[in-house]
Amino acid sequence: MRLYTLATGDQVYRYYKSIVIPFEGPRKVASTAIVNGGYREDLTAVFNNDVNPGAGMACTMRAPTYQEHMRIITEEIGLDPLTTAGMGTAASMENAAIKTECYENLTVTAIVTGGVEVNGGRVGDPADYFQPLAKSMVEKPGTINIILVIDADLPPGMLNRAMVTCTEAKTAALQELMAGSNYSTGLATGSGTDQTIVIANPVSPLYLESAGKHSKLGELIGRTVLPAVKEALYKQTGLSPSLQHSMLARFKRYGIKEESLWQAYAAANEKPVMKAKFLAALYQLDGDNQLVTYAALYVHLLDQLSWQLLSGEEVCQAANELLAALAGKLDVTAPVVEGNDTCACLEAWTALVVAATGLDVAH
Known part of the structure; x- marks a missing residue:
């Protein structure tokens, strides 16, 4: 089916689990595509393909090499493998x-698919990939994939600058959603396999030599990519402000999860209630407005400590003040942070949540 008509005159189609853009004329393309990637002026089309064979099934290649x-994919969707980037x-x-x-005669369009729940990460996180994988497998195909179409002519270097601005916009979207890394305590800046295609129109009468944040082009890149990333993540996984209005969501990257709270509760009670009852009370408490608000403040303190913007002593003092205030609102005894490090702060928060959940269980 035809999804969209671009300002360049190119049509955006969706079929065979792919989004396809055949070019109506010459285009300048800069992309991270492994096949026909880099800077090209000879491409006739680009596409984004869903390689997922189905729920619970591994993504495997259909040929010995990528x-x-x-x-195979390119030919199936009716494009030339020699002049197509996918x-x-x-x-x-x-x-x-x-x-x-x-803006005036400049039009920018972002087409985004995405998800970060599995391999969302923060740049600089510990990584284990170095040697090539078995060629029969596709390891974590791209998760946030962006096609950015600019109806203006740009020199080659500015397509790369546009890709930088596009990447900044993607990261800003993840920051606004407080999406956590799956590999560290940091906030995600993307996934480990994000891919981007930037397209410019060399036959356009509009010629631009800036794509940074001080330029209108840079502004429009941000205003298209940022909301498109948010919408794509919501459609794919439900990631949204409402989903993040959760104490467990805010603390996930710091290791406070349902199981860790249950283990702490069971260790503190000789005859704990059944796990299902505890978890039911925990989920009921999880979205409490006061708890989520204080959780957001508390987690940000831990981030400030990690970034060395606050000292351990400063964080400890502020954490104890937050714990005391929240404990009063939840009608439980306030735990005390006994140390100036992240572990001590997490232990105290765990104790408070366990006490509040236990109180609900008792009721």
Whole structure:
């Protein structure tokens, strides 16, 4: 089906689990695509393909090499493998988000698919990939995939600058959602396999030589990519402000989860209630307005400590003040942070949540 008509005159189609853009004329393209990637002026099309065969099934290649796999996909969707750049993802094309912004005769469109619940991470997180994987497997195909279309002519270097601005916008979207890394206590800046395609129109009469944040083009890139990333993540996984209005969501990256709280509760009670009853009370408490508000403040203190913007003594004092205030609102005894490090702060928060949950269980 035809999804959208771009300002360049190109049509955006969705079929065969792919979003496809055949070019109506010459285009300048900069991309992270493994096949036909980099800077190209000879491409005739680009696409984004959902390689996920189905729920619970591994993403496997259909040929001995990735290049042959992409050739098969490209030919199936009716494109020339020699002049097409494509991206793979486990996200559904039906969950794509399309955003367009205009300023005078400049139009920018972002087409985004995404998800960060599995391999969202923060740049600099510990990594274990170095040697090539078995060629029969596709390891974590791209999760936040972006096609950015600019209806203006840009020099080659500015397409790369546009990609930088696009990446900043993606990271800003994740920050605004407080999406956590799955590999550290940090906030996610993207996934480990994000891919991007930036397209410019060399036949446009509009010629621009700036794509940074001080330029209108940079502004429009941010105003399209940021909301498109948010919408795509919501469509794919439900990630949204309402989903993040949760104490457990805020503390997940610091290791405070249902199981850790249950273990702490069971260790503190000789005859704990059944686990199901405890978890029911925990989930009931999890979205409490006061608890979520204080959780957001408390987690930010831990971030400030990690970034060395506050000292351990400063964080400890502020943490104890927050614990005392929240304990009064929840009608439990306030635990005390006994140390100036992250572990001590987490132990105290765990004790408070366990006490509040236990109180609800008793009622």
